[in-house]
Amino acid sequence: MDNPYLAHHKQKKAYGSGATNGDATSKEPLFGFVPRRVKGEQVRKALDGDINPFTKQPHTPQYKKILEARKKLPVFGQMDEFMTMFSNNQIIVMVGETGSGKTTQIPQFVCFSDLPHTRGKMVACTQPRRVAAMSVAKRVADEMDVQLGRQVGYSIRFEDMTEPGTTFLKYMTDGMLLREAMNDNELSRYSTIILDEAHERTLSTDILMGLLKSLAKRRSDLKIIVMSATLDALKFQKYFGITGDGSQPAPLFKVPGRTHPVEVFYTQEPEPDYVEAAIRTVLMIHRAEEPGDILLFLTGEEEIEDACKKIKIEADDLMNQDPDSVGPLVCIPLYSSLPPAQQQRIFDPAPSARSGGGPPGRKVVVSTNIAETSLTIEGIVYVVDPGFSKQRVYNPRIRVDSLLVSPISKASAQQRAGRAGRTRPGKCFRLYTEKDFMKELEEQTHPEILRSNLANTVLELVKLGIKDLVRFDYVDAPAPETLMRALELLNYLAALDDEGNLTPLGAMMAEFPLDPQLSKILIISPEFKCSNEILTITAMLSVPNIWVRPNNQRREADAAKALLTVPDGDHLTLLNVYNNYMQNQNDKNWTWTNYLSARALAQADNVRAQLLRNMERFEIELMSITDPRKLYIAVRMALVCGFFMQVAHKEGEKGQYLTVKDNQVVGLHPSCGLDGQPEWVIFNEFVLTTRPYIRTVTEIKPEWLLEYAPQYYDLSSFPEGETKRALVRVANKKAGKFAGRTDDGSERDAKRRKKARQ
DNA sequence: CAGGGAAGG
Numbered sequence: 030m031d032n033p034y035l036a037h038h039k040q041k042k043a044y045g046s047g048a049t050n051g052d053a054t055s056k057e058p059l060f061g062f063v064p065r066r067v068k069g070e071q072v073r074k075a076l077d078g079d080i081n082p083f084t085k086q087p088h089t090p091q092y093k094k095i096l097e098a099r100k101k102l103p104v105f106g107q108m109d110e111f112m113t114m115f116s117n118n119q120i121i122v123m124v125g126e127t128g129s130g131k132t133t134q135i136p137q138f139v140c141f142s143d144l145p146h147t148r149g150k151m152v153a154c155t156q157p158r159r160v161a162a163m164s165v166a167k168r169v170a171d172e173m174d175v176q177l178g179r180q181v182g183y184s185i186r187f188e189d190m191t192e193p194g195t196t197f198l199k200y201m202t203d204g205m206l207l208r209e210a211m212n213d214n215e216l217s218r219y220s221t222i223i224l225d226e227a228h229e230r231t232l233s234t235d236i237l238m239g240l241l242k243s244l245a246k247r248r249s250d251l252k253i254i255v256m257s258a259t260l261d262a263l264k265f266q267k268y269f270g271i272t273g274d275g276s277q278p279a280p281l282f283k284v285p286g287r288t289h290p291v292e293v294f295y296t297q298e299p300e301p302d303y304v305e306a307a308i309r310t311v312l313m314i315h316r317a318e319e320p321g322d323i324l325l326f327l328t329g330e331e332e333i334e335d336a337c338k339k340i341k342i343e344a345d346d347l348m349n350q351d352p353d354s355v356g357p358l359v360c361i362p363l364y365s366s367l368p369p370a371q372q373q374r375i376f377d378p379a380p381s382a383r384s385g386g387g388p389p390g391r392k393v394v395v396s397t398n399i400a401e402t403s404l405t406i407e408g409i410v411y412v413v414d415p416g417f418s419k420q421r422v423y424n425p426r427i428r429v430d431s432l433l434v435s436p437i438s439k440a441s442a443q444q445r446a447g448r449a450g451r452t453r454p455g456k457c458f459r460l461y462t463e464k465d466f467m468k469e470l471e472e473q474t475h476p477e478i479l480r481s482n483l484a485n486t487v488l489e490l491v492k493l494g495i496k497d498l499v500r501f502d503y504v505d506a507p508a509p510e511t512l513m514r515a516l517e518l519l520n521y522l523a524a525l526d527d528e529g530n531l532t533p534l535g536a537m538m539a540e541f542p543l544d545p546q547l548s549k550i551l552i553i554s555p556e557f558k559c560s561n562e563i564l565t566i567t568a569m570l571s572v573p574n575i576w577v578r579p580n581n582q583r584r585e586a587d588a589a590k591a592l593l594t595v596p597d598g599d600h601l602t603l604l605n606v607y608n609n610y611m612q613n614q615n616d617k618n619w620t621w622t623n624y625l626s627a628r629a630l631a632q633a634d635n636v637r638a639q640l641l642r643n644m645e646r647f648e649i650e651l652m653s654i655t656d657p658r659k660l661y662i663a664v665r666m667a668l669v670c671g672f673f674m675q676v677a678h679k680e681g682e683k684g685q686y687l688t689v690k691d692n693q694v695v696g697l698h699p700s701c702g703l704d705g706q707p708e709w710v711i712f713n714e715f716v717l718t719t720r721p722y723i724r725t726v727t728e729i730k731p732e733w734l735l736e737y738a739p740q741y742y743d744l745s746s747f748p749e750g751e752t753k754r755a756l757v758r759v760a761n762k763k764a765g766k767f768a769g770r771t772d773d774g775s776e777r778d779a780k781r782r783k784k785a786r787q
Numbered sequence: 788c789a790g791g792g793a794a795g796g
Contacts (some may be wrong), residue, residue, distance in 0.1 A: 159796065184795050233795065329792065365793065403795040419792035432792060436793055477794090485796090541794035568792095574791060639796090699789040718790060 038720035055444050059144065060083035065252075065567075067142045069109035075141065081174050083146060083197075088121040092174040099172060102130030104284045108138060111282055115142050119245055120253045120269045120279045124262045126286025127447060131256055132156075132225055133169050136198055139254070139737040143220045145197040146180070150220035155203040155229045158403060159185040166190070166200040173198075186542065187635060203233035210240060211492045212537060223301040227265060228257040228404065228440070230476035230504075232486055238504050240493065242269060255279075261473065262438050268504050291412075293464040303415035304332060306460045308339050310413050314458070315344060315391055317357055321410025321455070322392040324400060324448055328419045328434050333362045333395045334580070340393060348383075356380075356388035363396035363404070368628060369687040375406050390437070401701060403443050403450065409704055410448040412457040414442060420474070423482050427691050428674075430482055431717035437639055442466065480509050488513035488524060491531050492539035520548045521674060521741050523683075541643055542636075550671035551640065552649060557663040559655040562604055564644065566664070567604040570713060575629040576700070579769050586624040593623065596704030597661055598727025600668055600713070607633060666733055673712040673738035677723055678752045679708045686710070686723065688753055698722040708755075709734075731759045 058075040059082045074094060075082045091565030099105055104125060114121055115138070117336050125131035136154045145152050158161040166183035182191035185202040191199055203224070210216055227234055255265050266278035300306035305323055314323055327333050337360040343412040345356040357380045365370060368673065393404055398418045418441070420430045434481060437445075442459065459466065478486070487498060498512055520543055521523040521754055524535030531539070534552065541548035547567040547675050554563035569575070576585040593609060595601035610630050614617035621629040644651065662768030677686035677695055684706050686695050697703065703710070703726055711726035734742045735756065744760060747753045 202795060208796060231794065331790085366791075399793060401793085403793065421792075434792090489796095571796090578790085637796095696788085714791095716791080721788095722790085724790090745792090 052288060056080065056085075058425065059141075062141070062144060064144050064148070065142050067112055067144075069112045071529075072108060072112065072138065072141045083140075083180050084175060086174075088174050093173075097170050099130070099134065102134060103287055104134045107282075107284055111135070111138055113141060114280055115139065115252070118280050119251070120255070121282055122262055122265045122279050123254055123256045123282040123284070124259045124270060125256065125284040126288065126728070127451075129284040130283060130286035131255055131368050132161075132165055133172065135171065135254065135256065136200075136223055136341055137169065139221050139223065139252075140198050142585065143252075145220050147557055150195065151218050152198050152221045152223070153206060153219050153541065154198070154223040154225055154235065155206050156200060157203055157226050157234065157235065159202055160403075161226075162200045162653065163188075163190075166703050169198065169200070203231055203237055203611050207233045207236055207240075207489065208542075208755060210237075213345055214244075214494050215248060216244065216373060217248075219251065223254040223256060225256045225439075227255045227400075228261040230471075230474075230478070232477045232481060235476055235478045235504055236486065236490065236493075238265075238268070239502050242502055242576050258284075258440065258444075260443075264504070266522045276467045278418070281624065288447060289454045291446050291450040291453070291455045291457050292456045293446055293459060294457050296461060299462055299465065300415070300460045303417060306334055307415050309412055310458050310460065311340055311393055312343055314411050315393075316347060318411060318456070320356075320379075320389045320391065321453075322394070322406070322408050323411040324406060324409045324772060325393060325395045325413040325414060326415065326418070326445055327395055327397065327402070328417050329397065330362075330364050330366065332504070333397065335362060337362050337395050337545050340395070350375060352383065352387065354388055357383055357390040358393060359390070360393045360395060363394055363400060365397070365399055366626075368626075371630065372404075375404070379408075381687055388688040398441075400541065401441065406448070409448055410453065410455045412445055412455065413460070414457060415460040416442065416470070418507065420478075421478055421480050423511065425482075425514045427716050428514060428692055429717055429721075436470060438471045439466065440473050440760070442470065446627055446718060467551070476505050478503065479505055481511075483507060483511050483515040484518050487512060488519055488535065488539050488545055490517075491529070492536065496529075499694070518674060519545060521738070522546065522671065524549070537619070537647055540647070540744070541640065543571060543640070546671035546675070547571070550667050551644070552647075553654050553670050554667045555650045557667040558654050559660060559663040559667055560644070560649060560650045561651050562660065562664050563632075563667050564637060564651070565604050566668075567605045568633045569607055570600075572629045572632040573626070575603075575626050575633070577624045577626050579624075582624075589622070589624040590702070592609075594702035595661070596702065598665065598710075599663065599702055600723045600727045601661055602702050603725075604664070606630075610634075614770065652774055664729055665729055666737065668727060669729055669733045670737050672713070673734055673741050675712050675715070675723075676729070676734065677710050677712060677726075678755060679706055679710075680751055687750075687752060688715070688723075692747055692750065692752075695723045697726055699725040701722065701726050703728060731756060735760055735763065 049622055058078045058080050062071060079087055081088055112403040136152055139152050139662050143152055160182045162185050167179055170177040170181040173181055178190045179192050179195050181198045182196040184199055184205050185192055193583055224234055224237060245251055245253055257265055262281055266281055267275035269279040271277045311323055327336055340360045348357060350356045359380050361374050363375050375394050379392040382389050402407060416437055417434050418437050420435045421430060422433050423430050446457035449457050490498055499509060516529060523532055524538050524545055526532055537552055538545055547570060549568050550563050554560035576590060593602060593606050595605050620630060676689040678689060680687050688695060706726035709729050709731050710726045711729050712723035716722050716724055744757060
């Protein structure tokens with residue numbers, strides 16, 4: 030017997046075997062179930078019974094109705110195969126295409142086999158997105174005929190919809206499971222963990238795969254199911270195989286999907302202007318194809334709004350020229366920063382025909398990648414795919430994150446095409462040649478772990494007890510330089526000591542749902558007596574852009590922003606906006622009249638409350654200073670304690686800045702509200718758009734750098750240049766003030782450093 | 788002088 034879990038349980042009594050009543054199955058539907066040796070036949074019998082096996086209550090009438098629908102799902106027909114494979118293996122890779130029912134059914138099958146409720150354990154199923162975790166949990170609670178939040182629940186940031194001791198099937202975001210792992214490295218609450226949508230390769234899922242692979246060796250009682258799309262299955266099978274070299278891959282459980290066929294068309298020649306080609310294709314479909322809605326993928330907000338306008342104009346022209354054969358068309362933009370009410374418009378029905386017998390109307394949704402995985406629009410029959418999306422790229426050498434319009438992968442193109450076949454057979458128009466599809470497109474989109482700044486992830490890994498980050502068994506290992514950059518930052522922030530061990534400060538930082546620079550300033554902020562303000566600023570920096578700037582009201586929006594701007598720095602402006610927002614909470618129009626995003630501000634308030642709870646847990650005092658001038662200085666000093674590596678120094682008079690040490694030439698972002706061009710600034714972000722910019726910028730004093738980050742600003746090892754000369758002048762001036770003293774202040778610095786690390 | 792793909796804690 031390979032699996033010690035099975036060996037262990039072989040002797041175990043079957044569930045309910047102590048019952049004396051021979052007719053036990055009617056009252057005890059799980060009678061005779063041996064954990065993890067349960068057969069499909071037993072499950073089907075229990076499902077068809079009148080008593081809910083998990084609550085012992087009689088089934089409600091709608092239960093049977095839902096059950097009949099479940100029986101038609103492809104995965105249901107393979108229950109026996111699944112139950113056997115689950116019994117015989119610790120790790121399974123599963124592929125199930127759209128419509129197979131894997132996300133709702135597999136976790137239920139596992140519950141029948143694991144019987145987690147009898148063993149004080151849970152079955153977890155992770156999702157990359159919150160909405161998915163919530164909606165699937167609701168669906169499964171209905172299917173199992175239980176109340177959501179009791180036997181079946183979900184756990185996402187800001188909402189734990191579970192009942193300890195009762196919940197045994199928990200849907201959750203991958204990020205939440207990772208958080209749990211930080212405090213319980215063995216994930217001992219779970220008997221089985223299912224990673225769903227693993228092919229999306231989110232940062233959290235990737236880290237979880239590494240953790241679970243090694244955890245499986247320590248916890249022979251833990252079972253793991255990795256669910257993915259077909260293309261990635263072999264990679265995961267090899268990764269989770271017993272030998273590691275792929276010679277004994279993990280077993281594969283495969284279920285066909287249930288979608289309609291999609292016919293794919295390519296262009297004969299490459300299209301030089303994909304936006305123009307996309308508009309042309311949409312109009313061609315509108316003119317010549319059968320009724321049915323269109324989904325067009327573009328890369329960003331501006332491109333989408335622009336395309337919508339052009340399509341609308343041209344479609345109206347077509348209709349006016351030829352009202353007998355061309356119907357009305359509505360064009361609906363879709364991207365994440367749209368207010369929810371506007372996002373809802375994608376579900377509106379297509380416009381009706383203009384006249385009784387006239388041609389029917391058509392709906393065109395012009396969307397970013399959000400419609401590729403996160404949002405599903407029913408009724409789409411035509412997909413137009415120009416083959417591009419914006420993708421995050423991280424350059425560890427210069428520590429810059431940027432968004433680049435890049436060709437999508439084959440997997441992504443396939444996913445896009447599939448969006449046309451959800452309700453009936455569809456067509457996908459790819460605006461590139463078949464040859465380019467075959468030869469130029471990558472198989473898979475590069476996983477996030479290869480494209481991101483890993484500062485936060487590395488801190489999490491260290492907190493998870495991973496000692497050797499370079500040799501951690503990643504599915505795809507990040508560039509060593511990216512890891513080094515992250516370790517370096519964490520060491521300078523005093524989250525890790527020189528040996529790479531977690532410091533008490535680092536352990537606390539890891540508990541905050543923030544980037545390390547932000548958790549650092551939040552934790553040390555009481556030293557500057559301004560933790561109340563730093564709390565607000567960290568929350569504001571954790572949410573999407575709060576500024577609304579409609580194309581036709583730019584001047585008005587800029588004027589409104591100017592009224593809220595604090596000239597000392599954008600961080601203080603954020604603080605000011607939040608405070609004003611809170612003071613005007615009774616005025617429902619306040620955000621609107623001030624060109625601010627009500628959604629982002631509400632989010633900031635929510636994040637702030639969560640961070641405050643964390644602060645209370647660690648007894649970090651909430652403090653403030655009444656004198657606004659002193660307060661602003663204190664806030665800027667505290668900011669330096671986290672952002673001393675994100676400093677730029679003005680060079681010359683042309684408004685050019687050089688980033689410290691990396692010597693990148695950058696400009697202040699046009700959104701920056703600073704009064705003039707101060708010599709020294711910290712910045713929150715370095716963005717590469719038309720030019721390199723620094724965004725969310727605050728003026729600082731160079732003395733603060735020497736004082737609060739002496740390790741980083743050790744002038745003896747500082748790269749030569751104008752920045753260093755300026756710092757030396759500051760250091761000399763500072764030393765001059767203490768003329769007559771024998772020491773150079775280093776002892777004082779050491780004390781302060783020690784204090785800052787606490 | 789000019790601008791944020793999607794997602795997570």
